[in-house]
Amino acid sequence: MQKPSARPSLKNIAEEANVSVSLVSKVLNDRLGNTGVTEVIAEKIRTTAKELGYRKNLSAESLRTGRHNAIGVLIHRHGESGSGLTGNIVLGITEAAREHNQKLILNFFERDDEFIEMSETAHRGMMDGLIIGGALHPDLKNHIFSIQKQGLPVVTIFDQPIHPKIVNVGMDQKLAQEMATLHLLDQGCKSVGTLSTHPERTRGYQKAMKDRGIPIHPNWIQDTGALRYTYQAGEAAVKNWLSSDTLPDGIAAQSDAHAMGIINSLHAGGVKVPEQVKVTGFDNSAFCEYVRPTITSVSQVHEQRGKRTMEMVLDLSKGKNAVHEEVQPELILRGSSRSPKD
DSSP: OOOOSSOOOHHHHHHHHTSOHHHHHHHHTTOOTTOOOOHHHHHHHHHHHHHHTOOOOHHHHHHHHSOOOEEEEEEEOOSSTTOOHHHHHHHHHHHHHHHTTOEEEEEEOSSHHHHHHHGGGOSTTTOSEEEEEESOOGGGHHHHHHHHHTTOOEEEESSSOSSTTSEEEEOOHHHHHHHHHHHHHHTTOSSEEEEEOSHHHHHHHHHHHHHTTOOOOGGGEEEOGGGTTSHHHHHHHHHHHHHTTOOOSEEEOSSHHHHHHHHHHHHHTTOOTTTTOEEEEESOOGGGGTSSSOOEEEEOOHHHHHHHHHHHHHHHHTTOOOOOEEOOOEEEOOGGGOOTTO
């Protein structure tokens, strides 16, 4: 197929596909209505447009439709260094934006006042919708709801919806930690501990232990305090377990940094992982693949959630319906929790 030297037009596509210009326009602008065109013909038109190198004139389309083909994204970075949580959210959003020919107006914020300042441009005159995610700011709930009430579609990426009328793509933290704990028990562990940092994750651990009828020794749950999700919290937990002779044979950490600190401290103390103690992490950070043993970890499927959020905000911007969704976490199995025979 010979590409025209000038920028290809709808007419070029119509001539190449042997169809009318109006049909090409309807297919490429997703306005088929009652045309009755078959999927075979529609796909032929799309393929021809791609082969000819056709690109929509977004400026003209914006004038015609009143749309900007731009989505705002406000993210509060979260997760320990190396976890990749924020990056995976943005990657998913970006990939979906590219698929749907959307521009992104991306900003990061840390404080409530930064969000409020940035959100002043969040209106129909600048963008077609707004995505908000990352670390939750509960005090911003009413402000976000106000943005939506002014006519701008909003979709959030938090664990749970912040308002019944603000669509959210969430994930069950309790279920995620329950999955990790049950995996350790299924691998033959008789005593499983955790580092108590995230309340819902701790409840998931407790549910798994209760469901299996295993009483929890008070020292199996280590409170991380100010150390929270850090490597140092993992080190401190192992030190406490070894000094009190209450070391569990399975540890469902609540971050991958926890898991790394735990594994290195156990090795330093002469305890083998996974032969003597099996360990899981949380967040499926990139480094889980590159340490030894590799770390079994829970994925919060942020990239998938980012993609879905973009699709939902686009649906809302076109007047379609969207409802809350909860994406299932995934347990990525690796060497730190597997029996030698696996």
